[in-house]
Amino acid sequence: MKERLYFRDAWIRVFDARVEAVKKEGGETWLRLSQSAFYPEGGGQPGDRGLLYLGENSYPVTDTQSDEDGQVWHRVQAPEGAARLVPGVQVRGELDWARRHDHMQQHTGEHILAWCVWSLHGGYVHGLHIGQVESSIDVSLPGGQTRLSGEQLEGIETLANRVIARDDTIVCRFPDAGEISKLPLRKMPGEHDQTRVVLMGDYEGVACGGTHLGRTGQAGVIKILRDQSARGKLRLFFLCGLRAARHYQACWRALDEASSILSAPHLQVPRAAAAALERINSLSYDLAAFRKGTALARLPGLLERAEELSGGTFLVAESLPEAEAQALDALASALAQEPGVTALLCAPQGDKALFTFARAEGPGRDLAALMRAAGIRGGGKPAFARGTAGDTSPLETAIKLAHEAAGEAPGERHTGGT
Ligand SMILES: [Zn+2]
Structure with a gap:
């Protein structure tokens, strides 16, 4: 297979293809297709999942990987009776779109954050990890710094959300060698990278073969959760898009409950909780002294x-x-x-x-x-x-x-x- 459809359009959810090859590995069935919109695991983004339709039957695709020749393989849950999944047959692929769209939001959010960290602090982002709950990036900061202050993290987050609010265009393409040298790329393609670039507005460009949103506004919102030092770098944990919205819902629910328990306005909950704890500690001290007196x-x-x-x-x-x-x-x-x-x-x-x-x-x-x-x-x-x-x-x-x-x-x- 030569054509990865998401290079052309990351929003393709359904496509038709021909089965080109079938291989069995460790009792699992892997299919190679003539073309595919499934993203194979790479760059910290998990491989896509979805369904393959053959006639009236559908088979779950549980993972997508690429081999060393760049061929994309789909792991298909095919029961013994699925013998018709053989080279030459036509199939229809359908992505697990909620999952892929979430990955596109996290991945594009990473590009936005990377530019913010670079423009505010000269930090260079090395890696992205999209986890099931949180995503993280590792950043090299000038002078070997491995932490930023809470204020600096809020500054990065604010700028990232401004970039989202500006709703800049995001364009992905394969420029020729002559054009590449003229593009204002912050991250040049490596020797073995595909020379595909992603350009955000007129200010950011990096080489990347991933799946991106069409506009920064589609990332919705970015929330930095926390930072930590990791192997001489700064690791930032963050959420984007609908994940961040769900997180906000959960946090608000918890804060609302705490506000009701403590009979305090939402933003006064930390102060009310600290005062309640202080009172408990003081009463515990008095009680211990009283019990000691009784015992003596x-x-x-x-x-x-x-x-x-x-x-x-x-x-x-x-x-x-x-x-x-x-x-x-x-x-x-x-x-x-x-x-x-x-x-x-x-x-x-x-x-x-x-x-x-x-x-x-x-x-x-x-x-x-x-x-x-x-x-x-x-x-x-x-x-x-x-x-x-x-x-x-x-x-x-x-x-x-x-x-x-x-x-x-x-x-x-x-x-x-x-
Ligand atoms: Zn990318």
């Missing part, structure tokens, strides 16, 4: 129930209510200040339980080891350890182990506290 108020009662172990040491073991989980460390530390006291505390929190074991610094029982021996995940220092378990039941094991270490059975001796 339990200290005398816990000391009264302390169990005396051998050698003048005491054990305070308690499972606290869930509300006091945040104050666990504070209460354990306060208990550990009392002479000879070892605190084994726990509190349920959600679908797990928190544990804090503490005693005064210095020689004595290794509480991190005790915690692990009781089946609690965690650790720490010999005098202070923290951990978690599925529930509070390991506390009983820890009490038993503490008694065994002291050479007694749990509950053998009780005292009235320290």
Whole structure:
């Protein structure tokens, strides 16, 4: 096949052709046609999809690729019974137009952005990637710069949308060698490139073999989403045309919902959200202080129930209510200040339980080891350890182990506290 119909007219959606060759690769069927409007993957743009009609039957075209000789191959989902798809038969091709039109908008938008980046910052665009959701370009900036400020990105976006609003003509053609040298091309064709050029208005020209819109206005709108550094270049993520419009719809819906939740005008949502978060943080701080105070108020009662172990040491073991989980460390530390006291505390929190074991610094029982021996995940220092378990039941094991270490059975001796 010599003729790629989109070179002549990128808006051709339906065409007639003759099957020239059929090949099978890895169980898949690929067809070469006498002419085709299907764009083969290249330049960051995915291969076209669509349908091939043969008589009353239609077969999905799921990909289009070109080989090293520049021949275009269409991957066709042809069941075994589709034996009539043989060289010589006439078929009709129809593009998945919504998809191709979207690719044309992203691709043309890339040309517009490339010119804006070049004219505002001297940046040179190397590559385009049209993704299913977002598109991106890589830009070499003067002096090896790899980022632009938010203001600079907005400047590029504004200029790009002005170019769209001007609705300049976009022309694609194959000039001869003599004319090429006279054209004001920003990007000259490479040695192996087809000498096809795309000219935008009277200010932009580059060599390109892709599919383009007929006027800049058909790109609709361009939105730069974000930038990032990528291998010494600036990578810009953007959306064009209907994709950008859909994105605006989704963003507005989300903003509208947030505005309603926060009872704030749309443009005041960030300020209202920040104020709400600040209030939540302040209340959380107050609540934690209150819970700590409540927990510490339990200290005398816990000391009264302390169990005396051998050698003048005491054990305070308690499972606290869930509300006091945040104050666990504070209460354990306060208990550990009392002479000879070892605190084994726990509190349920959600679908797990928190544990804090503490005693005064210095020689004595290794509480991190005790915690692990009781089946609690965690650790720490010999005098202070923290951990978690599925529930509070390991506390009983820890009490038993503490008694065994002291050479007694749990509950053998009780005292009235320290
Ligand atoms: Zn192009």
